[in-house]
Amino acid sequence: MSINQSKQEEQERVNVVADKIDKKIERVDISIAQAHQETSRIERNYGENTKVNTTEIDDQMETNASVQQQKQLVELAVENENILNNNKLKLENLQGSPYFGRIDIVEDGEEDTLYIGTSTLQDDDGEFLIYDWRAPISGIYYNGVLGDVHYQTPNGPTTVDLKKKRQFQIVNNNIRTMFDTNETVGDEILQSVLSEYSDEYLRNIVSTIQREQNTIIRDTHSDVLLVQGVAGSGKTSAILQRVAYLLYHSRSTMNADNIVLFSPNKLFSNYISEVLPSLGERNMRQVTLNEFLSLRLNGIHVETLFERYEKDERNLPETTVKIRLLKESGEFLDQLSELEESHPEHILHFEDIIFDGKSFFTKEEISEIYDGINHAYHIPDRFLKTKNILIKRLQKRIHEDRNQDWVQAEIDNLSDEDFQQIITDHNIEESADQRDIIAEEFLRERYAPIYNALVNNYFFNPYKEYSFLLNEMDQDLVPTNVWQTMVESIDDHIESHNLNLSDSVAVLYLRDLITDGGVNHAIQHIFIDEVQDYTMAQLKYISQAFPNAKMTLLGDRAQDVLTSSYRKKDLVTEVNELFSKKKITTITLNQSYRSTAEITKFATKLLPNGDEVKAFSRQGEDPVIKVFSNDDYYQGLKDTARELNKKYDTVAILTRNQAQAEQIYTHFSDESIITLIDADYRSIPKGILVLPIYLAKGLEFDAVIGHDVSAKNYPDERSTDVLYTICTRAMHSLTLCVDKEVSPLLSHEPADLISES
Numbered sequence: 001m002s003i004n005q006s007k008q009e010e011q012e013r014v015n016v017v018a019d020k021i022d023k024k025i026e027r028v029d030i031s032i033a034q035a036h037q038e039t040s041r042i043e044r045n046y047g048e049n050t051k052v053n054t055t056e057i058d059d060q061m062e063t064n065a066s067v068q069q070q071k072q073l074v075e076l077a078v079e080n081e082n083i084l085n086n087n088k089l090k091l092e093n094l095q096g097s098p099y100f101g102r103i104d105i106v107e108d109g110e111e112d113t114l115y116i117g118t119s120t121l122q123d124d125d126g127e128f129l130i131y132d133w134r135a136p137i138s139g140i141y142y143n144g145v146l147g148d149v150h151y152q153t154p155n156g157p158t159t160v161d162l163k164k165k166r167q168f169q170i171v172n173n174n175i176r177t178m179f180d181t182n183e184t185v186g187d188e189i190l191q192s193v194l195s196e197y198s199d200e201y202l203r204n205i206v207s208t209i210q211r212e213q214n215t216i217i218r219d220t221h222s223d224v225l226l227v228q229g230v231a232g233s234g235k236t237s238a239i240l241q242r243v244a245y246l247l248y249h250s251r252s253t254m255n256a257d258n259i260v261l262f263s264p265n266k267l268f269s270n271y272i273s274e275v276l277p278s279l280g281e282r283n284m285r286q287v288t289l290n291e292f293l294s295l296r297l298n299g300i301h302v303e304t305l306f307e308r309y310e311k312d313e314r315n316l317p318e319t320t321v322k323i324r325l326l327k328e329s330g331e332f333l334d335q336l337s338e339l340e341e342s343h344p345e346h347i348l349h350f351e352d353i354i355f356d357g358k359s360f361f362t363k364e365e366i367s368e369i370y371d372g373i374n375h376a377y378h379i380p381d382r383f384l385k386t387k388n389i390l391i392k393r394l395q396k397r398i399h400e401d402r403n404q405d406w407v408q409a410e411i412d413n414l415s416d417e418d419f420q421q422i423i424t425d426h427n428i429e430e431s432a433d434q435r436d437i438i439a440e441e442f443l444r445e446r447y448a449p450i451y452n453a454l455v456n457n458y459f460f461n462p463y464k465e466y467s468f469l470l471n472e473m474d475q476d477l478v479p480t481n482v483w484q485t486m487v488e489s490i491d492d493h494i495e496s497h498n499l500n501l502s503d504s505v506a507v508l509y510l511r512d513l514i515t516d517g518g519v520n521h522a523i524q525h526i527f528i529d530e531v532q533d534y535t536m537a538q539l540k541y542i543s544q545a546f547p548n549a550k551m552t553l554l555g556d557r558a559q560d561v562l563t564s565s566y567r568k569k570d571l572v573t574e575v576n577e578l579f580s581k582k583k584i585t586t587i588t589l590n591q592s593y594r595s596t597a598e599i600t601k602f603a604t605k606l607l608p609n610g611d612e613v614k615a616f617s618r619q620g621e622d623p624v625i626k627v628f629s630n631d632d633y634y635q636g637l638k639d640t641a642r643e644l645n646k647k648y649d650t651v652a653i654l655t656r657n658q659a660q661a662e663q664i665y666t667h668f669s670d671e672s673i674i675t676l677i678d679a680d681y682r683s684i685p686k687g688i689l690v691l692p693i694y695l696a697k698g699l700e701f702d703a704v705i706g707h708d709v710s711a712k713n714y715p716d717e718r719s720t721d722v723l724y725t726i727c728t729r730a731m732h733s734l735t736l737c738v739d740k741e742v743s744p745l746l747s748h749e750p751a752d753l754i755s756e757s
């Protein structure tokens with residue numbers, strides 16, 4: 001059969017399936033409308049029931065039961081509506097482009113043809129019209145070459161004979177292209193997908209997942225999956241596809257709330273927010289490292305990586321580097337805990353618990369309790385025993401204080417309603433000592449802040465404990481006076497509610513270790529993008545905080561913008577050392593998809609091992625280096641940006657730091673087309689943007705302008721990572737503007753790339 005005949009037949013099938021999808025959507029719309037009416041009816045009912053008289057106890061109990069029942073009905077109705085809406089979303093995702101792949105297989109002598117799309121679609125009689133891309137059999141589409149192929153079923157591995165693999169590009173229900181192939185996904189379709197212009201959001205890559213990406217997406221056995229992938233190799237894309245895959249495979253035991261993604265910044269969170277919904281899934285939780293740490297160190301401003309980078313750019317003394325490298329290592333955290341355990345006679349740094357302006361428990365009392373507990377116990381056990389004793393003492397106080405005059409007077413002054421409320425809230429039965437019980441309940445409410453302070457360990461000061469251990473630490477890294485100054489500066493910072501990044505992780509680690517807290521058992525998967533920005537201490541702490549989570553770590557050593565000025569060791573080695581007891585799989589991605597071949601080749605020349613990076617064969621314009629030798633650098637930059645903006649919707653001017661971005665912005669201030677992006681931006685507008693490179697991490701733009709790649713601004717190889725990351729943000733066009741003298745990092749570039757004005 002000729003390909004045209006096949007295309008005709010395939011088109012007929014697309015029409016049939018498209019028609020069925022439309023009809024299903026019509027039906028689901030009717031069900032949604034009915035479900036919505038039902039929810040509203042139950043909610044109205046619920047509203048009326050909650051208005052019932054609540055002053056008589058009997059009535060109130062009855063009302064409570066009925067309200068509970070109504071509440072459950074509302075929840076059920078809402079859930080039903082959610083399921084229907086979700087079904088509709090999946091059908092809508094299939095609309096216009098119902099599938100992208102087909103495989104013909106022979107299994108146990110039987111021939112079968114399967115179509116693969118973003119979700120499963122069944123006929124009314126149960127026949128599969130489309131298989132979900134995550135179904136075990138769909139793995140063949142991404143992995144297999146024709147002939148015998150294996151795939152995993154719930155009953156173990158199975159072998160089938162793969163006869164045909166066909167790819168489609170279907171737009172508005174019309175087959176635009178169709179290929180039979182032996183590869184994962186042929187270049188033609190990938191070419192066409194990659195030459196499209198960027199938009200505000202990253203898109204899913206479900207129809208063109210490549211073999212190595214597929215390995216990342218479908219890995220279910222590793223505790224730590226470490227992906228070292230060059231810029232634009234699809235690391236972020238693979239994360240999101242992997243989340244969708246894991247959600248599908250563990251539907252009964254896991255949902256999106258059991259997954260956390262550590263993302264590099266807020267812009268990034270918005271940028272990736274459309275991928276999972278386009279695959280019919282809810283987004284996982286997202287947090288930046290700074291949000292994660294700040295939330296746990298309530299009331300303290302934790303230095304951001306960006307703030308630190310900006311500071312480092314100004315001044316980074318060698319002693320600071322030495323101390324920082326120590327604090328950022330996994331061993332440093334081990335040292336802290338060993339030191340703590342090696343001082344059994346040491347009394348932890350406790351704090352008074354203040355209530356109503358007075359000390360309710362003094363630190364001396366708490367210290368005495370702690371000291372009185374057998375020193376042979378581990379510190380967390382002693383801490384817990386101390387806490388339990390304090391809670392018991394609080395209970396005793398409640399019991400004793402109930403007869404105090406002030407308590408009795410307060411009870412006498414209670415309104416009838418409040419009095420009744422205590423009785424119903426605590427189910428207090430009528431008896432001779434009812435008033436005593438009420439007095440205790442009253443006190444329990446009054447003393448609740450004390451109880452909370454105990455439960456939340458506010459009587460322990462982890463900052464002082466940390467400084468104590470630093471003072472005790474035997475170190476010969478830096479002279480004693482330098483070390484001492486460092487410890488004092490932490491104390492000063494704490495006074496003003498600030499903490500730098502490396503200390504914050506150490507304090508948290510120590511606090512959680514001593515208090516045996518801070519652990520979240522519910523999270524099953526942690527994803528960390530841009531892992532090259534993380535220290536081993538941070539990774540160790542994160543893995544301690546989420547003990548049940550498998551970790552997927554994705555990074556690129558060459559894009560080490562934020563720490564390259566001082567970090568030396570290789571990320572893969574470090575991670576392997578840190579998690580040596582876990583099952584680690586390391587995957588390397590060398591193929592870059594984002595940029596044109598010209599841009600990728602240009603960028604990789606900056607790297608010492610650049611020849612390992614494989615450019616995708618998408619052709620485009622050569623990058624340009626524009627040198628402005630006169631004093632009109634900013635005018636030249638402006639003209640360049642405007643010129644590019646005629647052709648490309650988004651033109652990003654990327655700088656080394658925020659100050660440079662602001663400076664450019666002031667030169668543009670007469671224009672409404674330019675947007676200065678800062679760390680609080682949540683979405684990327686179109687037009688000309690100016691932002692420091694660290695905010696552009698993980699993002700991509702149609703056209704990129706590197707700001708002032710001069711010898712002054714990029715003097716030596718310590719700037720390579722920054723420049724490389726800037727260049728690799730560009731999809732279609734890259735221009736480097738230079739004020740006077742070109743950076744030595746570009747000295748190998750041929751003269752014809754350089755234009756002088």
Ligand SMILES: Nc1ncnc2c1ncn2[C@@H]1O[C@H](COP(=O)(O)OP(=O)(O)OP(=O)(O)O)[C@@H](O)[C@H]1O
Binds near residue numbers: 213229230232594
């Ligand atoms: N298999 C694929 N099919 C289609 N497009 C792909 C594929 N893999 C990657 N891409 C595209 O390449 C670009 C880069 O992908 P992504 O942002 O996931 O890479 P990355 O490795 O996280 O990049 P970086 O580290 O430079 O931020 C995106 O536009 C993405 O859609």
